[in-house]
Amino acid sequence: MKTIGVLTSGGDAPGMNAAIRAVVRIALDKGLKVMGIQRGYSGLINGEIFEMNRHSVSDIIHRGGTILRTARCEEFKTQEGRKRAANVLKVFGIDGLVVIGGDGSFTGARLLSELGVATVGIPGTIDNDLAYTEYTLGFDTALNTVLDAINKLRDTSSSHERVSVVEVMGRGCGDLALYAGLAGGAESVIVPEIGYDVDELCKTILEGKLRGKMHNLIVLAEGVGGAEELAKKIEEVTGISARATILGHIQRGGSPSAFDRVLAAKLGSKAVEVLLDGKKARVVGLRDGKVIDEDINEALSRTANFDENLYDIARALSY
Ligand code: ADP
Numbered sequence: 001m002k003t004i005g006v007l008t009s010g011g012d013a014p015g016m017n018a019a020i021r022a023v024v025r026i027a028l029d030k031g032l033k034v035m036g037i038q039r040g041y042s043g044l045i046n047g048e049i050f051e052m053n054r055h056s057v058s059d060i061i062h063r064g065g066t067i068l069r070t071a072r073c074e075e076f077k078t079q080e081g082r083k084r085a086a087n088v089l090k091v092f093g094i095d096g097l098v099v100i101g102g103d104g105s106f107t108g109a110r111l112l113s114e115l116g117v118a119t120v121g122i123p124g125t126i127d128n129d130l131a132y133t134e135y136t137l138g139f140d141t142a143l144n145t146v147l148d149a150i151n152k153l154r155d156t157s158s159s160h161e162r163v164s165v166v167e168v169m170g171r172g173c174g175d176l177a178l179y180a181g182l183a184g185g186a187e188s189v190i191v192p193e194i195g196y197d198v199d200e201l202c203k204t205i206l207e208g209k210l211r212g213k214m215h216n217l218i219v220l221a222e223g224v225g226g227a228e229e230l231a232k233k234i235e236e237v238t239g240i241s242a243r244a245t246i247l248g249h250i251q252r253g254g255s256p257s258a259f260d261r262v263l264a265a266k267l268g269s270k271a272v273e274v275l276l277d278g279k280k281a282r283v284v285g286l287r288d289g290k291v292i293d294e295d296i297n298e299a300l301s302r303t304a305n306f307d308e309n310l311y312d313i314a315r316a317l318s319y
C-alpha cells in the first residue's frame with residue numbers, strides 16, 4: 001500500500017471534514033501518498049482527483065459539510081460504471097480507497113471491492129442507521145441541532161399552551177427522533193420502528209392537559225412522516241391548537257460537536273491502519289465504546305438494532 005484515495009458520498013454530515021483531515025494526516029504520517037477524490041463516486045468515475053498534503057486539510061476541523069464535495073451517482077450503480085471507477089483508481093496508482101458515507105455508499109464500496117479494490121468505509125451520516133456501529137459521524141451534531149430547536153419550540157408552545165409537532169430526519173431510522181425526544185423532554189416520540197396510534201396519542205395529549213401540562217411536544221421521525229397532517233389531526237380531535245415544524249436540512253449543517261470530531265479522528269486513524277494491514281473490504285465503527293473494524297458484507301447484513309429500552313425510558317419520563 002503506497003497510495004490511498006479518500007472520498008465522501010451520499011448525504012453530507014458534520015464531522016466528514018474532520019474525518020478527511022484525520023485520514024490525510026495519519027496516512028501522510030505513515031509515509032503514504034494521499035489522493036482526494038471530489039464529488040463521491042461521480043468524481044471518481046470522471047477522474048476528479050488531486051494529491052493532498054497536510055495543508056490541504058488545514059482549517060477544516062470545525063467546518064460542517066465536506067471540502068471534497070459529495071454526490072449521488074447513478075452510473076456507479078451499474079457494473080459498467082464501477083469498472084470505469086476501478087480503472088480510474090488503477091490509472092492514478094491508488095491502491096486503497098477510504099469511503100466516508102452511509103449505507104448506500106457502503107453498498108457501492110462493497111461492490112467495488114469485488115472488483116479487487118481494497119476499500120474501507122467510515123460511517124458518515126446523521127441518520128445513525130448503520131447497525132454495526134453504535135454511532136455514525138454527524139449524528140451527535142445533528143442531535144444537538146435538533147435539541148436546540150426543541151428548546152426554542154418549547155418556549156413558544158408553552159406560552160401559547162399549544163401542541164408542537166417537530167419532524168426530524170433519519171430516513172427509516174428513528175434514532176435521531178428518539179435521542180432528541182429523550183434529551184428534550186418530549187411528551188411523545190414517534191418512530192418508524194414502533195409506529196403509533198393517532199387516537200391513543202390524542203388521548204395522551206388530553207390527559208396531559210387535564211393534569212396541567214402547559215404544552216405538548218411531539219418528536220416525529222420523518223420515516224413515519226407528515227408533521228403538518230399530524231398537527232391538523234391533533235387540533236381536530238383535541239381542540240388544542242397545534243403547529244408543525246419540519247427542521248429539514250438545517251440538521252445536516254453546522255460545526256461538528258466535540259464528540260463527532262474525536263470520533264472522526266479515531267475512525268480516520270483506524271481506516272488507514274486497516275488499509276496498511278492489507279485488509280480489503282472493511283468498515284470501521286464504534287462498538288461498546290471501542291473502535292472496531294469488520295468485514296463490509298457482515299456489517300451491511302446486520303439488521304437495525306433500535307434501542308427499545310431507551311424508547312421505554314423516554315415514554316416513562318414523558319408524563
Ligand atoms: P448514503 O451513503 O448517505 O446512504 P445514498 O444512498 O444516496 O447515500 O448512496 C450514495 C451513493 O452510493 C449513490 O449515489 C451511489 O453512487 C452509491 N450507491 C448506493 N446504492 C448503491 C448500490 N446498490 N450499488 C452501487 N452503488 C450504490
Ligand code: F6P
Binds near residue numbers: 102170
Ligand atoms: O441520509 C441523510 C439524510 O439527511 C436523511 O436524513 C434524509 O432523509 C435525506 O438525507 C435527505 O436527502 P436530500 O439531501 O437528498 O434531500
